[in-house]
Every structure is written in C-alpha cells, then in structure tokens.
Amino acid sequence: MLEHVPQWLGALFHNFRAGHSKLAIVRAGLVPEGAFIDLSSPAFENGARLPARFTADGEGISPPLEWGEVPAATTSLALLVEDPDAPAAEPLVHAIVWNLPAGTRAIPEGGIGPDDDGAPDGRDVGRNSYQAEGWLPLDPPPGHGTHDYVFQLFALSRAPVLETNPGRSEFLAAIKDHVLAAGMLVGHYARGDGEPADEE
Secondary structure, three states: OHHHOOHHHHHHOOOOOOOHHHOHHHOOOOOOOOOEOOEEOOOOOOOOEOOHHHEOOOOOOOOOEEEOOOOOOOOEEEEEEEEOOOOOOOOEEEEEEEEEEOOOOEEOOOOOOOOOOOOOOOOEEOEOOOOOEOOOOEOOOOOOOOEEEEEEEEEEOOOOOOOOOOOHHHHHHHHOOOEEEEEEEEEEEOOOOOOOOOOO
16 A cells, blocks of 8 residues: 555655654563563564565565463463554554464464454454554555564463454553563565565
8 A cells, every 4th residue: 555655755754753662562561571582583584674575565464473482371472563663653553463372382474364253272363553454564655764563472471351353552451461571573674765675
C-alpha cells in the first residue's frame, strides 16, 4: 500500500516517527531487569536488513523466528512486532501472537497469518495496525528512511485473558504484571534510499 507513496512525500515526513522509546519492551516496569530470552531468526541477523520476501515488495510473509530457554515458571509466550519509525504517534503493529505454548521454541516462515479463533495448540493471532488479523507485511514509505522492525517475545506467568483479535493496547494491558522475561530481535528495511538489492 505505502509503496505507492511519492518519494518526496515520504522524505517530507522523514523526521516524524513514533520513536523507539514507545516500544512495548522498553515500557517502565513491563520486563524484569536482566530477564532476557535469546531471540533470533535464520533469515536475518540482529540489526541487519530484512529480506524483501517479508515485505510488501515481495511475498509479504512473516519471517521465521527461534528462541532459547525461558523461565521455568512460564505458562505461555506472546509475540509483538512493532515499527517505531512509522510516521505515527505510536509504533505500527505488524503482528500480535499470544497463547503460544511454553514449550514452543520457534515460529516457522509464514507462520503468522489469520487463524480465526486460534490454532489447535491454543495460540492465537491478534490485530495489526491495519485492523486485520495476521502478519502486516513491512511497508515503509519511499524516501522516509530506514525503518527498524522490532520483534519482541514475552514469557508470561499466566496466559493473557483476551477477546478474539485484540489490538496493541488490549494486549499490553493483559500481559502487564505477568512478564517473566523478554527477547528482542531487530531487522531493518527502507525504500528509495539506495539500499542494495537482496542477495537471495
């Protein structure tokens, strides 16, 4: 959708961004100090450019994710993917997944999609910022500069109580005071700024 925004318009809003300070994972008191989960992807390194297949320039599927051990008291896991560089007041939500079983250690490529009332193992997918269930392909405006895409995994002491297809505010309210540990993975993508083409 935003790939059709004129580059001059994207450049005009270059300095208008939600800001990394508004990411969920940095909210005061949400994550216990020093409680980290090792979160990674076989598709890109932390801090590296995301391949185009995960964007609106490619297939628009979600990337694969993997993570290490979580606290013993974990009863479920949840994932939130945000773009803090979006020209908006709050970070743009690309995915919400909750009720991942505590023993889960990966989400496969393309594994975040509409699931109606959830999967057989209890996991469920929430609403992205375009009010749709599932993965919102990465779609930075041309000329707006590089956008970070922040994958945040939360180990929870109890499964969040949520209605079907919650948005960001409902999700964050439901996990507050129940986060045992968290992991973070950052990839970036830009359009119209001279970034090299994918080597896939």
